[in-house]
Structure formats: C-alpha cells, structure tokens
C-alpha cells in the first residue's frame with residue numbers, strides 16, 4: 001500500500017496496486033500544471049486508488065482531467081479518457097517518492113533545452 005498527500009494534508013490518497021509504469025513527462029501542459037521543468041507520474045489502475053478529502057479538477061484539454069487539492073492546489077493526478085481505467089498520480093505527492101524508480105521519459109520533444117537528463121532511460125515521442 002503506497003500513500004500520499006497534498007501540501008496542506010487535507011487530501012490523502014492510497015493505492016494498493018503496483019505501478020504499471022513510472023515516467024517523466026516533459027510536455028508543456030504538465031510543466032505548467034506543476035510549475036516545474038518536468039513532471040513525474042506513477043501509473044496505477046483507477047480502481048486501486050482511494051482518495052479522502054476534497055479533490056478539485058480541471059479539464060486541461062479534450063478528454064484530459066487534471067486534479068489537485070481543493071484547498072492548497074497541490075497537483076495530484078492526471079487522467080485521460082482513452083485510458084479510462086487508469087490514473088497517473090504525481091510521484092512527488094507520495095509520502096515516499098523514493099520507493100518509485102522512473103522508467104522512461106515521454107514528450108521529450110517539448111523538454112526545456114537546458115534541462116539535461118543524463119540517464120539511459122528510454123525516450124518516447
């Protein structure tokens with residue numbers, strides 16, 4: 001069981017599943033939503049996640065829902081309609097983010113040029 005929470009602690013979540021994948025996303029939307037040079041997601045089945053507290057949400061593009069703590073705004077998750085049975089939780093919202101090891105990079109074409117990632121993980125898109 002992996003647990004996480006937002007900055008203020010109002011919103012908590014837990015998942016009983018092992019991640020299907022863990023990835024850095026360099027896309028401009030994720031960078032903006034997190035106000036960071038890169039985001040990192042832990043993908044798990046939607047039905048493995050239990051939330052407590054009030055979750056806010058925003059449809060950032062067609063079929064995409066980004067959710068966050070309704071009180072403090074901490075980004076919590078990404079969902080997309082074409083993967084309706086899954087949810088991508090932000091790695092850094094977990095209590096122990098070190099328990100997850102990123103496996104790949106996606107949307108590297110949108111990477112900020114000075115953000116140098118010197119690892120050998122696969123790149124997609």
Ligand SMILES: [Zn+2]
Nearest residue numbers: 006008069072
């Ligand atoms: Zn909060």
Ligand SMILES: [Zn+2]
Nearest residue numbers: 025026027030
């Ligand atoms: Zn992204």
